[in-house]
Amino acid sequence: MTDWIEIGTVQAIPRRGARCVSVPGGKIAVFRTQEDQIFAIENRCPHRNGPLSEGIVHGGSVTCPLHNWVFDLATGKALGADEGEVRTYPIDVVDGRIFLAADLVAVAAE
Amino acid sequence: MKEKLVIIGNGMAPGRALEKLFETGPSRYSVTIFNAEPRVNYDRIMLSPVLSGEKSFEDIIIHGDGWYIEHGIMLYKGHRIVEIDREKRMVRSEQGATAEYDKLIIATGSVPFIIPVPGHKLPGVLSYRDLDDVHAMMLAAKGRGHAVVIGGGLLGLEAAAGLLNQGMSVTVLHVNPTLMERQLDPAAGYLLQRELERRGIEVITKANTKEIIGGSRVEAVLLDDGRRISADLVVMAVGIRPNAALGKEAGLAVNRGIVVNDQMQTSDPAIYALGECAEVGGTCYGLVAPLYSQANIVAAHLSGDSKAAFVPQYTATRLKVTGIDLYSVGDFAEGEDREEIVLRDATAGVYKRVILRDDRIIGAVLYGDTADGPWFFDMLKNGTDTRPMRDTLIFGQAYQGGTPLDPMAAVAALPDEAEICGCNGVCKGKITDAITGKGLTTLDGVRAHTKASASCGSCTGLVEQLLRATLGDGYNPAAVQPMCPCTDYGHDDVRRLIVAKSLKSIPAVMQELEWKTSCGCAKCRPALNYYLVADWPGEYEDDGQSRFINERVHANIQKDGTYSVVPRMWGGMTNPKELRAIADVADKFAIPAVKVTGGQRIDLLGVKKEDLPAVWADLNAAGMVSGAAYAKGLRTVKTCVGSDWCRFGTQDSTGLGIRIEKFMWGAWTPAKLKLAVSGCPRNCAEATCKDIGVICVDSGYDIHFAGAAGLDIKGTELLCHADTEDEALEIIVALTQLYREQGRYLERIYKWAKRVGTPSILANVVTDREKRRHYYERFVYSQTFAQVDPWEERVNGKDAHEFAAMAEFGLPVAAE
Numbered sequence: 001m002t003d004w005i006e007i008g009t010v011q012a013i014p015r016r017g018a019r020c021v022s023v024p025g026g027k028i029a030v031f032r033t034q035e036d037q038i039f040a041i042e043n044r045c046p047h048r049n050g051p052l053s054e055g056i057v058h059g060g061s062v063t064c065p066l067h068n069w070v071f072d073l074a075t076g077k078a079l080g081a082d083e084g085e086v087r088t089y090p091i092d093v094v095d096g097r098i099f100l101a102a103d104l105v106a107v108a109a110e
Numbered sequence: 111m112k113e114k115l116v117i118i119g120n121g122m123a124p125g126r127a128l129e130k131l132f133e134t135g136p137s138r139y140s141v142t143i144f145n146a147e148p149r150v151n152y153d154r155i156m157l158s159p160v161l162s163g164e165k166s167f168e169d170i171i172i173h174g175d176g177w178y179i180e181h182g183i184m185l186y187k188g189h190r191i192v193e194i195d196r197e198k199r200m201v202r203s204e205q206g207a208t209a210e211y212d213k214l215i216i217a218t219g220s221v222p223f224i225i226p227v228p229g230h231k232l233p234g235v236l237s238y239r240d241l242d243d244v245h246a247m248m249l250a251a252k253g254r255g256h257a258v259v260i261g262g263g264l265l266g267l268e269a270a271a272g273l274l275n276q277g278m279s280v281t282v283l284h285v286n287p288t289l290m291e292r293q294l295d296p297a298a299g300y301l302l303q304r305e306l307e308r309r310g311i312e313v314i315t316k317a318n319t320k321e322i323i324g325g326s327r328v329e330a331v332l333l334d335d336g337r338r339i340s341a342d343l344v345v346m347a348v349g350i351r352p353n354a355a356l357g358k359e360a361g362l363a364v365n366r367g368i369v370v371n372d373q374m375q376t377s378d379p380a381i382y383a384l385g386e387c388a389e390v391g392g393t394c395y396g397l398v399a400p401l402y403s404q405a406n407i408v409a410a411h412l413s414g415d416s417k418a419a420f421v422p423q424y425t426a427t428r429l430k431v432t433g434i435d436l437y438s439v440g441d442f443a444e445g446e447d448r449e450e451i452v453l454r455d456a457t458a459g460v461y462k463r464v465i466l467r468d469d470r471i472i473g474a475v476l477y478g479d480t481a482d483g484p485w486f487f488d489m490l491k492n493g494t495d496t497r498p499m500r501d502t503l504i505f506g507q508a509y510q511g512g513t514p515l516d517p518m519a520a521v522a523a524l525p526d527e528a529e530i531c532g533c534n535g536v537c538k539g540k541i542t543d544a545i546t547g548k549g550l551t552t553l554d555g556v557r558a559h560t561k562a563s564a565s566c567g568s569c570t571g572l573v574e575q576l577l578r579a580t581l582g583d584g585y586n587p588a589a590v591q592p593m594c595p596c597t598d599y600g601h602d603d604v605r606r607l608i609v610a611k612s613l614k615s616i617p618a619v620m621q622e623l624e625w626k627t628s629c630g631c632a633k634c635r636p637a638l639n640y641y642l643v644a645d646w647p648g649e650y651e652d653d654g655q656s657r658f659i660n661e662r663v664h665a666n667i668q669k670d671g672t673y674s675v676v677p678r679m680w681g682g683m684t685n686p687k688e689l690r691a692i693a694d695v696a697d698k699f700a701i702p703a704v705k706v707t708g709g710q711r712i713d714l715l716g717v718k719k720e721d722l723p724a725v726w727a728d729l730n731a732a733g734m735v736s737g738a739a740y741a742k743g744l745r746t747v748k749t750c751v752g753s754d755w756c757r758f759g760t761q762d763s764t765g766l767g768i769r770i771e772k773f774m775w776g777a778w779t780p781a782k783l784k785l786a787v788s789g790c791p792r793n794c795a796e797a798t799c800k801d802i803g804v805i806c807v808d809s810g811y812d813i814h815f816a817g818a819a820g821l822d823i824k825g826t827e828l829l830c831h832a833d834t835e836d837e838a839l840e841i842i843v844a845l846t847q848l849y850r851e852q853g854r855y856l857e858r859i860y861k862w863a864k865r866v867g868t869p870s871i872l873a874n875v876v877t878d879r880e881k882r883r884h885y886y887e888r889f890v891y892s893q894t895f896a897q898v899d900p901w902e903e904r905v906n907g908k909d910a911h912e913f914a915a916m917a918e919f920g921l922p923v924a925a926e
């Protein structure tokens with residue numbers, strides 16, 4: 001059984017935007033798309049550590065603010081010509097409340 | 111012994127004939143050329159780009175001196191032949207040089223027709239035919255002043271556009287009711303006139319010139335209805351006459367031109383006539399494509415192929431004025447036996463008309479969108495039956511065959527023999543062979559090796575498509591492409607449609623313009639957001655999520671994810687209170703680096719994102735606002751100390767800089783906008799590499815613009831002089847607003863200016879006071895919504911989610 005931890009509400013994130021959750025040792029970026037889908041990925045671009053939560057969100061992707069790599073929020077894979085992958089985290093949304101898997105948060109913290 | 115070939119005239123037609131002659135191997139001829147013009151063979155068609163300043167003479171040379179040496183040709187430059195002695199088979203030049211011939215080619219071209227009105231010989235009255243005319247016009251244009259061009263045909267309009275580019279104001283006088291009536295129908299002539307007028311050229315139709323007035327030089331043109339148009343320069347471009355005089359004196363059969371058979375031989379079989387001076391099948395031609403076919407015939411005949419014969423042909427016409435797309439071919443008069451299909455799109459400025467007889471195209475006129483010209487022309491030449499595509503014919507090639515065919519596929523589908531370049535008679539196979547065989551990757555490469563698109567340039571698009579079809583992604587043209595992969599529209603179309611269709615939100619734009627993605631991408635969203643902010647002040651609600659992070663959080667992101675903060679220092683002036691506040695902030699928030707910027711500001715680097723609102727609160731408290739160092743908008747106005755302190759200062763440069771900055775701060779622009787004001791021409795504020803720069807002088811203010819000192823380096827251009835500070839401010843503001851309305855997102859002023867041309871900018875913000883005032887007022891209106899300090903807003907709680915984590919978990923989280 002996964003333990004889920006509530007991190008906030010869907011409302012708290014702007015559409016086509018993201019906010020961060022601080023965990024020991026890093027940050028998880030939680031995205032909300034135009035269609036209110038929620039995704040969580042590591043807030044660190046595999047290229048040169050750009051904060052992905054600061055990027056422009058379009059469709060199901062985000063463009064890194066530092067050098068414009070584009071990542072698929074669902075798979076974490078870089079799109080287009082660039083190669084790279086960012087870690088994704090499972091998310092659960094219930095009644096507009098967002099939950100993150102507690103053990104994964106702990107792993108991220110390692 | 112080689113046979114002696116002598117050529118009179120060194121224009122485009124004989125140049126081509128010689129190329130052809132040499133192509134087949136070492137020639138049987140030793141060649142001598144006499145040319146009245148003191149120069150080598152150049153591309154006469156491209157004189158207009160030279161006049162407008164877009165090209166230099168070196169760019170348009172077809173055969174350089176080396177070519178003549180390489181082929182052992184004796185070229186007499188500046189020698190006009192005055193006599194042909196057919197008995198002795200000899201020619202003689204004005205200077206007395208002689209040459210005997212076995213074969214002679216007369217290729218003397220045309221002479222411009224001069225209307226013999228009183229005053230036509232006054233100094234300052236020019237024709238438009240050769241490089242000397244261009245130089246004379248450019249010299250006359252140095253004095254600015256007013257030019258009158260008599261003749262609204264192809265040549266006249268190109269001259270008018272060129273002179274406008276050179277800084278003259280221009281009036282075109284045209285005898286007919288509509289422009290270019292030989293190539294255009296009245297509707298297209300009207301569209302053309304409107305476009306020229308929009309650019310600032312005055313057009314007077316139905317204008318009969320009665321007299322040219324002047325004393326020691328030209329002063330005015332008098333029309334027969336009594337109107338008097340003052341003029342510092344008059345260019346007559348009313349037509350050409352085949353230059354057949356030499357042939358006539360030599361006793362050859364001469365009509366309008368020198369009469370030749372379809373093998374280009376005159377009544378004396380040892381003498382050919384070639385080019386505009388020749389009359390073949392009763393017609394004298396005045397465009398390059400048929401002349402080049404004639405050249406091929408002459409070359410073939412000289413190499414012993416007696417079967418080659420000239421076939422009359424239609425040629426298409428284009429106007430070579432940058433930014434005006436216009437194409438006409440064939441016969442487009444109305445008539446009983448004819449049908450026509452017309453497409454008009456007023457907002458897009460497109461007009462297309464195809465004329466059919468017995469279901470076959472006999473003529474086409476295209477304005478605004480000429481991409482399908484060659485396709486229509488091809489069907490005209492081939493007599494293609496258009497019935498199967500009648501319904502979609504006018505929409506062009508891309509719409510044939512059910513689903514829209516993309517132009518690439520259309521080009522790829524062409525047979526190898528399909529002619530791509532009409533001027534130079536280059537077919538597709540030759541181009542693709544050259545691309546693969548010679549490893550060409552650029553348009554210029556193809557031009558150099560095949561000549562395709564090297565003359566009038568109208569087939570450039572087709573050649574580019576061939577490059578793309580052959581090279582795939584290996585071809586990357588400089589030409590502006592769609593805004594981004596989400597749309598097929600370019601920036602200009604999007605801007606135009608936003609206004610034309612009153613689109614006031616990003617979703618509305620995407621819906622109406624059929625965006626291919628659900629919510630755009632990181633390229634188009636910031637661009638659209640800017641366009642909407644600029645076009646609908648007060649109505650459009652800025653979409654922060656479509657801004658880059660810097661503009662969303664009003665600070666500059668650094669490589670480690672921290673931010674830099676730059677408070678505004680008006681005109682680069684500061685004081686102890688501000689400096690103390692900055693020092694205190696740096697201490698309080700342990701800001702690791704403090705640096706002076708190139709724009710006379712102080713930069714606090716390495717601020718943590720969550721500290722930003724608190725940092726701003728302290729800076730606000732000392733009276734400082736955001737310096738917008740992150741913005742595609744007004745950044746800084748740099749100044750020198752000017753007449754306040756400097757012993758050379760002519761005006762209060764500091765005061766003007768502060769005034770401009772206080773007036774313009776908060777404005778968003780297509781790209782960053784940096785200004786400077788120097789108090790004298792010593793230019794300590796480095797104003798001449800800024801987007802807009804002012805150099806104060808005793809008599810007022812010289813306003814410069816379009817400089818760059820980044821990836822590109824470019825000195826500014828002088829826009830104009832203003833007598834007072836108020837006038838200077840008004841011009842700078844109007845210029846900025848024009849740029850705001852026309853610039854493409856991320857396009858700096860200097861690129862924008864290069865694209866639209868200085869004349870159109872002058873016309874909008876300098877010469878026409880009323881227009882200037884309109885732009886000025888639109889800027890002022892838009893500022894009422896823009897001058898809000900974004901820092902203060904955020905200190906007061908706006909976008910708080912940006913600056914705080916959503917949730918924070920300490921170490922024990924896993925154990926919870």
Ligand SMILES: Cc1cc2nc3c(=O)[nH]c(=O)nc-3n(C[C@H](O)[C@H](O)[C@H](O)COP(=O)(O)OP(=O)(O)OC[C@H]3O[C@@H](n4cnc5c(N)ncnc54)[C@H](O)[C@@H]3O)c2cc1C
Nearest residue numbers: 119121122123146147154190191218219385386396397398
């Ligand atoms: C500004 C401009 C724009 C044009 N634009 C286009 C266009 O877009 N498309 C198009 O197809 N065509 C265009 N044309 C027309 C095209 O340039 C001409 O059709 C072509 O150049 C004619 O070539 P030619 O060899 O017959 O004569 P020219 O190129 O005129 O050459 C004749 C040469 O003979 C010399 N000469 C004359 N008499 C003597 C003598 N007695 N002894 C020695 N030398 C002599 C002249 O000095 C001249 O150099 C344009 C022309 C001009 C002026």
Ligand code: SF4
Nearest residue numbers: 750756789790793794
């Ligand atoms: S630009 Fe002229 S006025 Fe300004 S500081 Fe330099 S010398 Fe003095």
Ligand code: SF4
Nearest residue numbers: 668669708819820821
């Ligand atoms: S010059 Fe280059 S490295 Fe230096 S601040 Fe500008 S962008 Fe960065």
Ligand code: FES
Nearest residue numbers: 045048050064067
């Ligand atoms: S750090 Fe993300 S693209 Fe370079």
